[in-house]
Amino acid sequence: MDLIEDYDLKISQFEDLLQRIAADITSNVIFEKLTPSEIWKKSQRDVTSLRDLAKQLKDYMLLLKPEKAATIKKRVQALLKPLSVFEDILLRKAEGSPEDSRLALDELRRASVEGSSFLELAKEIRDNPSESMSTILRLKEVYDAKEYLSAISIPEATYLRFEGLKKEIKNLRLSVASIERALEDLKHSLDAVSAEISKFRPLSEEKTESEQQSSDLPAESSEDSDQSSMLEED
Numbered sequence: 001m002d003l004i005e006d007y008d009l010k011i012s013q014f015e016d017l018l019q020r021i022a023a024d025i026t027s028n029v030i031f032e033k034l035t036p037s038e039i040w041k042k043s044q045r046d047v048t049s050l051r052d053l054a055k056q057l058k059d060y061m062l063l064l065k066p067e068k069a070a071t072i073k074k075r076v077q078a079l080l081k082p083l084s085v086f087e088d089i090l091l092r093k094a095e096g097s098p099e100d101s102r103l104a105l106d107e108l109r110r111a112s113v114e115g116s117s118f119l120e121l122a123k124e125i126r127d128n129p130s131e132s133m134s135t136i137l138r139l140k141e142v143y144d145a146k147e148y149l150s151a152i153s154i155p156e157a158t159y160l161r162f163e164g165l166k167k168e169i170k171n172l173r174l175s176v177a178s179i180e181r182a183l184e185d186l187k188h189s190l191d192a193v194s195a196e197i198s199k200f201r202p203l204s205e206e207k208t209e210s211e212q213q214s215s216d217l218p219a220e221s222s223e224d225s226d227q228s229s230m231l232e233e234d
Contacts, residue, residue: 003060003063004126006060007057007060007064007195008077008126009128010053010056010057010060010121011057011119011123011126013053014050014054014057014119014122014176015119015172016117017049017050017053018050018112018116018119021043021046021047021050021108021112022112023044024046025039025042025043025105025108025109026095026105026109026112026156031101031105032096032098032101032102032105033101034097034101035092035094035095035101036090036091036095036096036100036101036104037090037094037095037125038103038130039090039092039101039104040087040091040094043096043108044128044174044210045109047083047086047087047108050083050084050111050115051080053116054076054079054115055076057076057118057122058072058076058213060122060125061121061122061125063133064125064126064130064133065125065130065133066130068121071121072121072125075114075117075118075121076118078114078117079111079115079118082093082108082110082114083107083108083111085104085107086104086105086107086108086111088103089103089107095126097107119198128191215230
């Protein structure tokens with residue numbers, strides 16, 4: 001049984017139990033005349049089962065719709081609290097008065113109302129789980145189908161064709177891997193060539209720099225030139 005089927009089954013169990021509590025206990029005026037201990041004896045199994053199912057459903061709901069965690073926790077707490085008060089009154093005042101029995105049953109009625117709201121939320125999440133969880137569940141279905149199909153016997157001719165296809169797929173994967181490695185090597189080579197090319201500059205640019213350096217040298221003054229000429233004559 002998969003997750004959704006199990007979750008749906010627990011929803012049905014919870015709904016049936018909630019209806020039985022409402023019909024047999026909270027709507028039955030005879031219970032108000034019983035002592036708290038008698039009420040607990042007749043209701044313990046159903047109330048305990050309802051509480052356990054609510055906790056189990058909460059875990060499923062948090063898994064299927066984590067973005068609604070705050071709402072889920074709020075709804076389940078609203079259900080569990082009156083159930084706890086109901087149990088506390090019955091056990092604390094086991095031989096109490098009819099008034100104690102009525103107080104306890106009021107808490108159980110409150111729990112039934114909250115249980116209906118909780119049930120609606122559970123069904124809503126069942127019908128509309130989160131997108132990511134839906135994807136995971138679909139993938140699981142595909143995987144389970146694959147496991148099932150792998151166990152099916154097929155004709156030998158069909159098996160041989162499948163084996164041939166597997167070999168072709170394997171060879172294709174090897175070819176793709178080789179091409180990917182070659183492309184990676186080519187990429188590195190292109191990067192190296194591009195780096196070397198970036199170092200080159202036009203010849204005209206080099207001449208311009210040489211001329212600029214020459215123009216930056218200090219020019220010889222006319223006085224120094226005249227003195228040089230007189231020395232040569234002597």
